Amino acid sequence: MAVVGPSRHSRVPVSMPLMQGTGATSSAGHQQAILAAAQPYYHPQHAHQAPAATAQNVQPDRPIGYGAFGVVWAVTDPRDGCRVALKKLPKVFHSLVSSKRVFRELKMLCFFKHENVLSALDILQPPHLDFFQEIYVITELLQSDLHKIIVSPQHLSADHIKVFLYQILRGLKYLHSARILHRDIKPGNLLVNSNCVLKICDFGLARVEEPDQCKKMTQEVVTQYYRAPEILMGARHYSAAVDVWSVGCIFGELLGRRILFQAQSPVQQLELITDLLGTPSLDDMRHACEGARTHMLRQRVKPPSLTALYTLSSQATHEAVHLLCQMLVFDPDKRITVMDALAHPYLDEGRLRYHSCMCKCCYTNSANSLRQFTPDFEPKTPHAFDDLWEKKLTSVQQVKEEMYKFIVEQLNTRRVPLCINPQSAAFKSFASSTVAHPSELPPSPHQWE
Numbered sequence: 061m062a063v064v065g066p067s068r069h070s071r072v073p074v075s076m077p078l079m080q081g082t083g084a085t086s087s088a089g090h091q092q093a094i095l096a097a098a099q100p101y102y103h104p105q106h107a108h109q110a111p112a113a114t115a116q117n118v119q120p121d122r123p124i125g126y127g128a129f130g131v132v133w134a135v136t137d138p139r140d141g142c143r144v145a146l147k148k149l150p151k152v153f154h155s156l157v158s159s160k161r162v163f164r165e166l167k168m169l170c171f172f173k174h175e176n177v178l179s180a181l182d183i184l185q186p187p188h189l190d191f192f193q194e195i196y197v198i199t200e201l202l203q204s205d206l207h208k209i210i211v212s213p214q215h216l217s218a219d220h221i222k223v224f225l226y227q228i229l230r231g232l233k234y235l236h237s238a239r240i241l242h243r244d245i246k247p248g249n250l251l252v253n254s255n256c257v258l259k260i261c262d263f264g265l266a267r268v269e270e271p272d273q274c275k276k277m278t279q280e281v282v283t284q285y286y287r288a289p290e291i292l293m294g295a296r297h298y299s300a301a302v303d304v305w306s307v308g309c310i311f312g313e314l315l316g317r318r319i320l321f322q323a324q325s326p327v328q329q330l331e332l333i334t335d336l337l338g339t340p341s342l343d344d345m346r347h348a349c350e351g352a353r354t355h356m357l358r359q360r361v362k363p364p365s366l367t368a369l370y371t372l373s374s375q376a377t378h379e380a381v382h383l384l385c386q387m388l389v390f391d392p393d394k395r396i397t398v399m400d401a402l403a404h405p406y407l408d409e410g411r412l413r414y415h416s417c418m419c420k421c422c423y424t425n426s427a428n429s430l431r432q433f434t435p436d437f438e439p440k441t442p443h444a445f446d447d448l449w450e451k452k453l454t455s456v457q458q459v460k461e462e463m464y465k466f467i468v469e470q471l472n473t474r475r476v477p478l479c480i481n482p483q484s485a486a487f488k489s490f491a492s493s494t495v496a497h498p499s500e501l502p503p504s505p506h507q508w509e
């Protein structure tokens with residue numbers, strides 16, 4: 061590991077004015093607030109807790125995003141006045157597939173314990189089982205995401221790019237160590253706060269990796285611009301390498317400040333990829349379906365033009381392009397792993413900066429001002445995420461009962477539970493907010509055969 065001793069750790073933190081207008085304060089905030097504390101609020105057991113926010117500093121609740129399968133609002137926690145993100149997972153019990161998917165996402169959010177992966181802070185108290193229809197999860201609120209930053213006029217230095225890429229890979233190493241494939245890594249799913257701390261979010265499409273190569277996996281994953289060639293070519297089975305491809309696309313996008321492969325259709329997407337990488341060999345296409353392979357063989361043979369990556373920007377140094385080329389490899393088995401990418405010298409400065417002043421795993425000794433480093437810069441999970449429970453669930457009612465039990469178990473017993481205030485003005489618009497716009501969902505794959 062190339063992080064050097066404490067004497068060099070006096071650098072200024074990377075930060076940028078990401079925080080946009082925080083919105084006018086609203087004296088009507090209280091009446092409008094979506095979140096309410098479930099009774100009894102002033103229980104003596106909770107008397108030591110901070111009082112509810114005063115009307116003067118309450119910001120109005122507002123929608124901030126739409127994930128693959130949920131709506132996110134910025135709201136105020138009435139217990140301490142803190143701003144948090146409230147995610148609604150709607151239409152949970154629509155079908156067995158959707159209810160299992162939501163349960164999986166919920167279990168993942170409660171499982172994660174990593175600085176670069178968003179996790180659940182709390183779950184709202186569900187109503188009686190008979191009225192249990194929607195699930196609300198509270199997470200940390202971050203001001204921006206990588207998509208907003210890339211399209212903004214904000215200058216991105218080489219240090220910014222390194223520290224962002226380091227954190228994406230650090231979070232992904234944790235997810236992959238839990239055997240979880242995210243399957244929708246894109247700039248909009250990488251939340252960033254004003255200190256440039258980055259967290260991977262939206263696990264609506266995430267699943268545990270499939271060890272059985274004969275099992276068919278869904279191809280309706282990953283937003284097209286970030287979709288790996290094996291998925292574009294109809295591979296029946298794929299691995300964690302699909303997430304690494306997406307990271308490569310984002311790395312290129314950070315360098316060039318524009319989407320690396322921005323095509324109108326999955327077939328054109330593949331064309332843009334081969335324009336850069338050249339025509340793949342037959343062996344490199346061994347995971348592809350027959351139809352996609354035939355299509356590729358009918359095309360004219362293209363030479364690779366990877367040197368074009370140097371023209372992305374002045375920040376596309378030899379080291380940067382060297383790492384990028386190893387992420388953008390057509391054959392998923394030859395593509396670099398997250399572990400190996402983290403060992404690339406390009407990331408040494410990002411690691412140094414992150415652990416010098418941004419992380420929560422290291423600390424500065426107040427007596428001598430020396431930085432005390434964690435023994436493990438990029439921790440794995442102590443155990444993999446288990447999905448065996450999914451196989452035992454065979455009906456919507458069964459999922460509903462199990463999920464109800466799970467939520468009740470998770471409720472933080474040291475704090476007053478929260479619930480929705482249906483009388484609030486904001487709830488009316490929150491209740492009617494729908495799931496992701498169709499354009500934001502991964503489009504259907506090309507029908508090759």
Ligand SMILES: [Zn+2]
Pocket residue numbers: 414415416419420421422434
């Ligand atoms: Zn650290």
